[in-house]
Amino acid sequence: MGDKSARIAVLSGKGGAGKTLVSVNLAFLSGESVYIDCDVEDPNGHLFFKPDEVSKEAVTVKIPVxxxxxxxxxxxxxxxxxFDALAFIKNRPYVFENICHSCGGCALLCPEKAIWEKDKVIGEVQSGVSHDVIVSTGIMNIGEASGVPIVKHLLNKDVPKDLPVFIDCPPGSSCIVMESIRDVGFCILVAEPTIFGVHNLSMVYDLVKLFAKPHGVVINKCLFGKNPAEEFCIEKNIPILGRIPFDPELGALNSDAKIAARESERFRELFGSLLETVMKEVRHETTVDS
Amino acid sequence: MKVAIPVDERHLESSVCLSFGRAPYFLFYDTTTKETYYLDNSAIENPSGAGIKAAQIIVDHGAKALLTPRCGENAQEVLRKSEVLVYQSIPGTVKENIDAFEAGKLTLLSDFHSGAGRHGR
Structure with a gap:
């Protein structure tokens, strides 16, 4: 499975902070690399990479019968x-498939061995290539309760050894985000420079502290003047890896699903220097670890 | 026949609880003996599946009718398969609803909202 310390997760407490912007541009500038979109409810990294030779694999979970x-x-x-996924109706168990967490406990405990498990498809994993970047995308079917099994499937796939891996996480700090960062060596927290942004940043900051993951912050949409996210980082002594300006050109490129670092020299420099800082931090953490 | 009602407080002048699965208490009323008793709703803390568990409590206590303002699809599934009829409650107290039910003035609930059934995010 390669060296997992070279895995970098990009997360934020809310949607729209810039996770995909950061992870797509960093993977693009890394040349040979892997980009994994774990935002299975609405994956959009593939829109930027437009991968070729896409193969698809169904993801299934076990449901009791x-x-x-x-x-x-x-x-x-x-x-x-x-989870109360089983009701007792007329002296027999009745399964609510959409509530079941596929723990297998019911089948294990049944003294009559009357419960077996069937496969239920909850989504798929798509893999393709875009120039030097291997692009993997998790897609959950509409109406499914949990994308965690899809993230597990995505992150268990073999990737060529020694390639940097960028994991575009779902927003927030729930189970599926924990699953996404479980084996990473470094976390990039993307934040907005507002009071609300700080609230969301503190959520993911608490999460990476809990998981004891090395981390740093990228502040997106920076303007002149007061920057509450920056103040938060200074107060908590969190390294600021980079600042992305609030820039109409960047917004326009992003809205057109274009990779900014591919389109403009200015953004190539911006994300190039961010990549350099991130890789320095990652190497530093690896050295400290070993 | 035993009738169940989700209630906000443990007395007959209480209002009917607006939520079935997350009501604090259930009132059980026997139309023959006129006896009542109250039960804490242990489903209230469930992160998901509260409706299923609440419906299970109603079924396990042998109620044949449920009076409620709202009910989710998952709970409805349990109640329907267990042959418990779900009636639409009316604004007013629990007592007023029991009277209306016994007078045959309540209609069956026809609109079931989608079960929350979402895992913790």
Missing amino acids: VDESLCNGCRTCVDFCK
């Missing part, structure tokens, strides 16, 4: 289910 001829109505499974 009750064999009523074997079930003796003991209710062990229903009482066990922490």
Whole structure:
């Protein structure tokens, strides 16, 4: 699976802060690299990379099926289910597939071995290439409850050894984000320079502290004047890896699904220097670790 | 026949709770004996699946009718398969709803909202 310390996650407490902007541009400038979009509810990195030779793999979860001829109505499974995905109706368990977390506990505990598990497709993983970048995208089917199994599938895929891996995380700090950063060596927190931005930044900051992940902040949409996100970083002693200006040209390129660092010298320099800073931090952390 | 009602407080002058799955208490009323008792709703803390668990409580206590202003699809599934009828409650107290039910003035609930059933995000 390669050296996981070279895996870099890009996260933020809210949507629209600039995770995809940062991770797409860093992967592009890294040359041979891997970009993994874990924002399975609305993946958009592939719109920028427009990968070729896309292959698709279905992602499935296990859902319990009750064999009523074997079930003796003991209710062990229903009482066990922490998610109340099983109801007890007319002396038999009844499965709510969309509530089930696929833990397998009901099948394991059934004293009559009356529960088996079927595969249920909840989404897919697409992989393709865009110049030197391997682009993997997780897509969850509409109406599914949890994208965590898709993220697991994405991150367990083999990638060529020694390539830097950029993981574009879902917004927030919930289970699926924890799954996305579990094995990474470094976290980039993208923040907006507002009070609201600081609130969201503090959420993901708490998360990476909890997971003891080396981290740094990129402040996006910077303007002149007061910068609450910067003040937060200084107060908490968090390294600021870079600042991206609030720039109409950058916004326009991004809205057209163009990779800014490919289109303009100015942004190539901006993201190039960010990449250099990030890689310096990552190498530093690896050296300290070993 | 036993009737169940989600209630805000443990008395007959209480209002009917606007949420079924997350009501603090359930009132059970026996139309034959006129006896009532209240139960804490243990589904209230469920991050998801509260409607299913609440419906299970109603079914396990042998109620044959539920009076509620709203009910989700998942809870409805449990109640329908268990042959519990779901009636639309009316604005007013629990007592007024019991009277209306016994007078045959309540209609069956026809509109079930989609079950929340979302995992914690």
